[in-house]
Amino acid sequence: MKRLLVVTIVALLLSSAGVLYAEEQGLSNPPEVAPAEQQAAQPATGEPETTAAEVQTNADFVWTLVAAFLVFFMQAGFAMVEAGFTRAKNTVNILMKNLMDMSMGAIAYWAVGFAIMFGVTKTGWFGTTGFFLSDFAQDKDPWTLAFWMFQVVFAATAATIVSGAMAERTRFVAYLAYSVVISGLIYPVFGSWAWGSLYKGNGWLEGLGFIDFAGSTVVHSVGGWAALAGAIVIGPRLGKYANGKVKAIPGHNIALGALGVFILWFGWYGFNPGSTTAATKDIALIAVNTTLAAAGGAVGAMMMAWIMFKKPEATMTLNGALAGLVGITAGCANVLPGSAVLIGIIAGIIVVLSVVFIDQVLKIDDPVGAISVHGVCGAWGTFAAGLFNAEGVTMKILGVQLIGIVAAFLWVFPTAFILFKLIKATIGLRVSAEEELEGLDVEEHGIEAYPDFQIHPSAKGLKL
């Protein structure tokens, strides 16, 4: 038996070595043969040579789409961070929310959102053409599709930020309703102000010279301020602020949370460098800035947590890496690497202070720190994009950045607040106290994430 095993292994090794050798041969062959064949074939068919411009166009398509796929993968990152930082009894619910805000959101963005964000506009406040991707039906231009693909994953990113802040207590159907409205309306309207001219639109904010290359404000602050509105309207989780004391509710799987952060960091290489939507050499600087800011964010948050809590607290440090990434998103193409380090470190410091402030002073319950990471650090990053502008900073630049930051808050917070109030008054925003204690998995979805383990919810100090 043993001998048979050894023989099989040896045979497998030999055959795989053979395949590798064949592949090497195969790789070295085409460049020798193919050009000769092309040259021979072209005069006969009379086909024009592929121009450099066409090659560039193809490269632009490939890079934009690959970047879109990377950004899509950030959905997995969000799902893991949020699942890991919350309790085991709500894991199925978190995963379903992350799956469905992408899915409902993509359809809403296809039907309505893209038209509002990038359609032709007379006012500069919202677009009015291109519903249901009708631009492609007219012009048959594949770039419309590639561009839409890149934009839809950004819309999904803005939408999914809210899920973590409202985790462990929101009715599933209420969340579905919310995700349609943010992807179809709230996000696209603000997006049209800042990015409309990337396609057929023309927003008032970009007209002023607003710098937000990949969306510190457009995506992250929009998601963050919607998260703030949601967390306020729904109120804290049961037991979070019982008897006037702030109680920690530890997440159930820090390993998943950390995996989520690594996935998000990786996906950010699509988010920021992909926002060139062109295969250019600028990608290198953007990628370096993205890396350095994330690293700076982790370092800044770790140091801050170490000073404040006497320990290099892991979940805060993980938030710090994300804070650095959010911070560099606006300025990743117009600041120097040294500035990126600073932007990241400051974002990391801000995120720790902000989490503690929101949690313990404002007493707004945000289980994963989404408001601080995306809302607050998005605002910081947008300001920093002006402050550290490599071509110099003027009061005008800073003023416009501030206008953008304030405009995002003034548009998103009230509309999201009204939306959540409306949902609360109609279909109901929050699950019952019993369901919250029992866990949303069983009541909302009928299954448990970990059926082989006992999960003991505590109702200590609660009046039911």
Place this chain on the structure above:
Amino acid sequence: MKKIEAIIKPFKLDEVKDELHALGVQGMTVTEVKGFGRQKGHVEVYRGAEYEVTFVPKVKLEIVVPDDMAEKVIGKILESAKTGKIGDGKIFVTPVGEAYRIRTGEKGETAL
């Protein structure tokens, strides 16, 4: 016969088991348990906010031995489970009325 219940620190389990095995103890039952003593657990910090860990994880050993072995077994546990720090655990000793081996139906000390 005596039943010795020892609640010890989980990382001491292997050491205690080896010592008791060397002493001639034939078997034991081990359970993962949680509890607190005079310390009432401890406080941990998560994202800047404190929370109480009242029930600290421990391991409970249950060993039934003939009367003449009990003192030696207890002595070994006291020795091998000790770190000298708070939370080393407790030992409880109770008399056992009868013991049976299910497979053969033997009873008394031969069933141990």
